[in-house]
Amino acid sequence: MLDSQHPLQPRLDEIIGGLRGLEGPLLPILHAVQAEWGHVPQEALAVIASALNISRAEVHGVMSFYHDFREEPAGTHLLRICRAEACQAMGGAALAEAAKARLGVDWHGTTADGGVTLEPVFCLGLCACAPAAQIDGRVVGRVDADRLEALLKECCA
Amino acid sequence: MKIYVPRDAAARALGADAVAKAVVDQAARRGVAVTLVRNGSRGMVWLEPLVEVETDAGRVGFGPVEVADVAGILDAPESHPKALGLVEAIPFLARQTRLTFQRVGVVDPLSLDDYEAHHGLKGLRRALGMTGAEVVAEVKDSGLRGRGGAGFPTGIKWETVRTAPGDRKYIVCNADEGDSGTFADRMLMEGDPFTLIEGMTIAGISVGATKGFVYLRSEYPDAIEVMTEAVRVARARGVLGASVLGSGHAFDMEIRVGAGAYVCGEETSLLNSLEGKRGVVRAKPPLPALQGFMGRPTVVNNVISLATVPVILEKGAAHYRDFGLGRSRGTIPLQIAGNVKFGGLFEAAFGLSLGAIINDIAGGTATGRPVKAVQVGGPLGAYFPVAKFGTPFGYEEFDGQGGLIGHAGIVVFDDSVDMLGMARFAMEFCAIESCGKCTPCRIGAVRGVETIDRIARGDAAAIPLLTDLCETMKDGSLCALGGFTPFPVMSALTQFPDDFARAKEAAE
Numbered sequence: 001m002l003d004s005q006h007p008l009q010p011r012l013d014e015i016i017g018g019l020r021g022l023e024g025p026l027l028p029i030l031h032a033v034q035a036e037w038g039h040v041p042q043e044a045l046a047v048i049a050s051a052l053n054i055s056r057a058e059v060h061g062v063m064s065f066y067h068d069f070r071e072e073p074a075g076t077h078l079l080r081i082c083r084a085e086a087c088q089a090m091g092g093a094a095l096a097e098a099a100k101a102r103l104g105v106d107w108h109g110t111t112a113d114g115g116v117t118l119e120p121v122f123c124l125g126l127c128a129c130a131p132a133a134q135i136d137g138r139v140v141g142r143v144d145a146d147r148l149e150a151l152l153k154e155c156c157a
Numbered sequence: 158m159k160i161y162v163p164r165d166a167a168a169r170a171l172g173a174d175a176v177a178k179a180v181v182d183q184a185a186r187r188g189v190a191v192t193l194v195r196n197g198s199r200g201m202v203w204l205e206p207l208v209e210v211e212t213d214a215g216r217v218g219f220g221p222v223e224v225a226d227v228a229g230i231l232d233a234p235e236s237h238p239k240a241l242g243l244v245e246a247i248p249f250l251a252r253q254t255r256l257t258f259q260r261v262g263v264v265d266p267l268s269l270d271d272y273e274a275h276h277g278l279k280g281l282r283r284a285l286g287m288t289g290a291e292v293v294a295e296v297k298d299s300g301l302r303g304r305g306g307a308g309f310p311t312g313i314k315w316e317t318v319r320t321a322p323g324d325r326k327y328i329v330c331n332a333d334e335g336d337s338g339t340f341a342d343r344m345l346m347e348g349d350p351f352t353l354i355e356g357m358t359i360a361g362i363s364v365g366a367t368k369g370f371v372y373l374r375s376e377y378p379d380a381i382e383v384m385t386e387a388v389r390v391a392r393a394r395g396v397l398g399a400s401v402l403g404s405g406h407a408f409d410m411e412i413r414v415g416a417g418a419y420v421c422g423e424e425t426s427l428l429n430s431l432e433g434k435r436g437v438v439r440a441k442p443p444l445p446a447l448q449g450f451m452g453r454p455t456v457v458n459n460v461i462s463l464a465t466v467p468v469i470l471e472k473g474a475a476h477y478r479d480f481g482l483g484r485s486r487g488t489i490p491l492q493i494a495g496n497v498k499f500g501g502l503f504e505a506a507f508g509l510s511l512g513a514i515i516n517d518i519a520g521g522t523a524t525g526r527p528v529k530a531v532q533v534g535g536p537l538g539a540y541f542p543v544a545k546f547g548t549p550f551g552y553e554e555f556d557g558q559g560g561l562i563g564h565a566g567i568v569v570f571d572d573s574v575d576m577l578g579m580a581r582f583a584m585e586f587c588a589i590e591s592c593g594k595c596t597p598c599r600i601g602a603v604r605g606v607e608t609i610d611r612i613a614r615g616d617a618a619a620i621p622l623l624t625d626l627c628e629t630m631k632d633g634s635l636c637a638l639g640g641f642t643p644f645p646v647m648s649a650l651t652q653f654p655d656d657f658a659r660a661k662e663a664a665e
Contacts, residue, residue, distance in 0.1 A: 022411075023368075023451065026433030031375075031414055052433075065435040065592075066416035068375055084337030084586075085532055085579070086568045089495030090523070122419060122536075122586065124376050125340035126170050127568065128202035128493065128500030137378060141170035 011036060012044055016051045026052060030063055039070040075110040075117040077155050079103075080134040081143075083120045086127035091144070095131050096120070098145040102152070115156050158184070158191050159211040163262070165198035165347050166379040167340070171221065173206035179227040180208070187231060197348015199262035200502030201249050209244055210234060218244040249499060249518065254480060256472075256488050257465045258504045261348035267386055269394050272351045278396070280470030284359045285404045289319055292363035296466060298474035300486025305331055305422075305459030306534065306563040306637075308485075308552040311466075314456060317446040319364040321454035326366035328357050329431065329450055329457045332373040332380070333415050333422040336535025338566030341490040342460035344502055346373070346380040349464075350387035351396075354410070356463035358401055359470060360456055361408040369410035370450070371460075372427050375417055385412050419536075419590040423636045424457040426592055437592045438636045459564070461490060482508030485551035493519045495532075495568035512546030515569055526571035530579075530653065534563025536586055537641035539648035540576065559648060561641070576653035581609040583645040587638060597630045598639025605630075605646065612657055620657065623650065 015032045019025045029048055033040050040063055049056040063069045081096050103111050103118055110117040126132035129141030135151050143151075162168075162177040177193060184191035199207060204220035208230060218241040219230050229237050241247060255261075264271040272278070284292045297312025318326060330353065334342040346353060357369045373381050388410055391397045397409050418436045421427045425439035428450050449455025465487070469477045477487045485507035491514060493500050498520035515521065515528060522528055530540045539560035541548070548558050555562045570579075584605030591598045605626055611619035627643035634640040650657055 024413075024431050024433040027413065027416060027430065031416070062433065062435050065437075066418050068415075068417035085536060085582070086338045086495040086566075088579075088582070089568055089570045089574065121376060121417075122590070123335055123337045123339075124166075124170075125334065125343040126167050127338045127340055127495065127566070128497070128502075129167055129171055129205070130495060132170065139166050139170040139379075141167060 006043070008037075008041060008044060009047070012047050016048060020051060026054075026059070026062055027066075030066075030069055034069060038073040042071060074119075075114050077116045077136050078119060078134075079116055079152075080119045080121040080124075082122070082124050082126070082130070082132045084123040084127075086123075087131040090130040090142075092131035095133075095143055095145065095148065099148060102148070116152070158189055159194065160184075160191055161194045161196045161209040161211075161216070162206060163198045163348075164195035164266070164379070164383075165205075165344060166377070167202050167344075168198050168205040168207070169379065171202075171205045172223065175224050176206045176208065176222050176227060179224045180231075183227050183231055189231065194265045196264065197261045197266055198344055198502075199244060199250060200258070200344065201247065201499070202501040203499050204241070207241075207244070215243045215245065217242065218247065249501070249503070252518070253504050254488050254506055255504050256468045256477065256480075257352075257461060258345065258349070258490055258502065259468065260352065261345055264349060266348055266350055266383055267390060269351060269390055269396070272349075276471055277351055277467075278355060278402070280467035281355050281359055281396075281402065283470050284362060285402060285406070289363040289365060292359065292470070293319055295474045296363075296469060299469045299477040300474075300481070300484075301462060301465055301469060301477065302485070302552065303459060304461035304465070304489070304564065306336075306561065308562075311458060311462050314446055314458070315360065315364050317444070318366070318454045318456050321447050323454040325368070325451075325453050326364055327450045327453055327455040328360045328364070328366045328369035328410075328463075329428065329455055330357055330369065330371040330460055330463055331422065331424060331427055331457055332371050332377075332460045333427060334377075334460070334564065335374060335419040335422045336537075336564050336566050338494040338532065338568035339492050339535060339564045340494075341492050341502060341565070343377050343380050345460055345464050346377070347383050350384050351391065352464045352467055353384070353460055354387060354391050354396065356466040357410060358397065358408050359466050360458070360463060362401065362404075362406045364454075364456060366454075366456065367407045367409070369408065370431060371410065371412050372415060372421070372431055373412055374415040381412060381414060388412060418592075419586075420592045420636070420638055423638065426636070427457065428455070435592070437594050440635060461564075480506035482506070482549055482551045483553055485553070489550065489562070489565050491550070492564075492566045493569070494566060496522045496524055496571050497569045498523050507549075507551045509550050510546060511541060511548050511550065511567075512543075514550065514567060515546070519569065522569060522571045524571050524573075526573065528569055529572040529574050530570045530576060530649075532568045532570070532579075532645065533566070534561045535566050536583060537561075537637055537644055538563050538566075539644040540579065540652060541648070542652045560644065576649040576656040577609065577613055580646045580649040581606060581613070583642055583649075584609060587642040591638060595634045595639055597633035598642075601626055601630045601639065602642060605642075609646075617658075620650070
């Protein structure tokens with residue numbers, strides 16, 4: 001348990017209190033926690049566990065199973081590039097390589113200045129306007145290296 | 158003046174929001190009163206953003222529209238270079254049989270009045286006058302089979318849940334559409350969310366369930382937004398709630414968001430995820446129909462299966478059943494994707510040949526190069542060579558060719574694709590997404606990548622090993638992830654052996 005002085009506690013209690021009545025509340029709680037802090041602070045796990053009457057290990061097991069939940073905050077901007085087949089058919093792999101080279105990171109990496117995190121995604125449902133990417137939640141179709149450059153300039157300039 | 162600019166994610170990914178803003182700005186500058194409707198997509202993705210202007214003759218289309226085109230469309234629509242004429246006369250659309258997608262792209266997605274003006278709620282009203290057994294019989298008679306990929310008869314699943322003992326039952330909609338090349342669920346939820354709500358409500362009242370969940374993947378933020386708002390509207394208007402349309406039947410639903418695990422598209426891992434657990438696959442039996450969500454009898458159906466129920470109830474089982482081929486009855490929303498000229502959603506009766514779909518409807522490749530391979534049914538579907546283009550689109554027909562139709566996604570590749578690379582990707586994807594429960598999937602996929610790398614280095618002795626590994630994965634995995642990954646791998650190996658041999662020469 002966190003001591004009552006911990007800065008997370010009041011907001012965390014609110015989040016858990018609002019969702020714990022759901023049937024199967026753990027994923028909605030983890031999503032809400034990540035929406036609040038940009039990641040799931042590890043000190044929150046014990047609080048969630050205690051509120052739901054499950055073990056901390058169980059909460060950790062669930063959060064670590066899903067690709068979406070982060071233990072650490074991402075960079076200021078999150079760039080996701082689709083790696084799935086339809087995007088590969090339209091040059092998705094080359095786009096991914098261009099992005100890695102441009103940012104100087106591999107998948108899941110964050111640029112040295114903390115500006116951009118690069119994540120793979122398997123399908124955004126934009127398979128008829130491939131290759132697809134998503135920057136800070138905004139989806140973009142038919143992305144090539146030039147378009148990517150323009151997007152990065154737009155958000156990170 | 159009524160103007161439609163889609164709010165579908167694909168249209169937005171191609172600039173629809175900026176176009177919509179330009180329509181409002183330019184109209185204001187001209188002093189023209191414009192009603193802007195953010196509709197769903199008509200499914201002609203190469204024309205997106207497709208702007209439609211309502212005229213006395215019908216809705217006239219323009220596409221693909223850029224911001225710079227908007228002024229011209231408002232000033233001189235007839236002579237605009239991007240004018241497409243009446244949208245419903247565009248051959249790609251005119252040739253379709255739109256039943257499940259009858260309203261997608263047509264209506265304002267969040268207007269329940271618009272929904273009702275286009276035959277919405279007719280199916281539910283009819284169902285409310287029937288017994289649960291009669292509704293289930295109607296769904297059975299329609300021949301509807303699970304559109305998620307497994308093809309299990311929907312009515313039989315409903316009958317199992319209806320007759321199962323249980324004080325609480327659930328309807329769970331599988332909207333975890335993770336297969337590459339598929340976007341029908343997304344388009345339907347973004348373009349006509351009330352159809353899914355109506356379908357789930359019909360399922361609920363006929364099997365005796367009072368609660369539904371839509372398990373919607375986090376990669377679809379637009380669909381999450383539209384569905385959440387549609388549920389709120391439906392509740393406010395008495396479609397959902399303690400007494401559905403005043404009938405005394407209770408049914409309500411929640412939208413739940415996934416968290417990026419592909420395997421949660423498998424129904425039992427979806428149920429675990431919904432319960433707040435790791436998305437690990439469960440052994441069957443017990444069937445989810447008997448012990449599903451929270452151990453209660455549960456209908457788990459794909460978005461398209463549930464969204465097809467309203468039209469079946471509206472027009473009758475026979476109307477739906479009369480379309481199709483063999484044991485594949487009704488229509489299927491084909492999703493044509495990847496390297497194609499005219500990509501998008503094409504709803505048609507089962508039975509079109511793969512070749513007709515790709516050459517005739519999709520117009521061949523976008524790059525203009527010859528087609529080399531077509532993956533049907535997502536990342537777990539087989540690769541088809543051009544030699545198999547005669548295969549008619551149907552569950553049994555594709556099964557007979559060593560493939561599957563899955564969720565009806567069709568991904569086209571031109572002759573620049575390296576099939577060894579695609580086989581390797583299939584194994585890599587399985588390794589990343591495996592839930593870890595079965596050894597053949599968890600370990601086999603990793604060994605599969607290594608074995609394909611050996612073949613790529615010119616070690617032909619690894620080919621029998623890969624074949625053997627695929628057999629083990631197929632027979633020894635609980636679910637389709639480990640069990641079907643061999644489909645793309647083995648079809649690549651057997652249909653495109655040159656790509657596996659060329660790598661050997663290159664290495665020497």
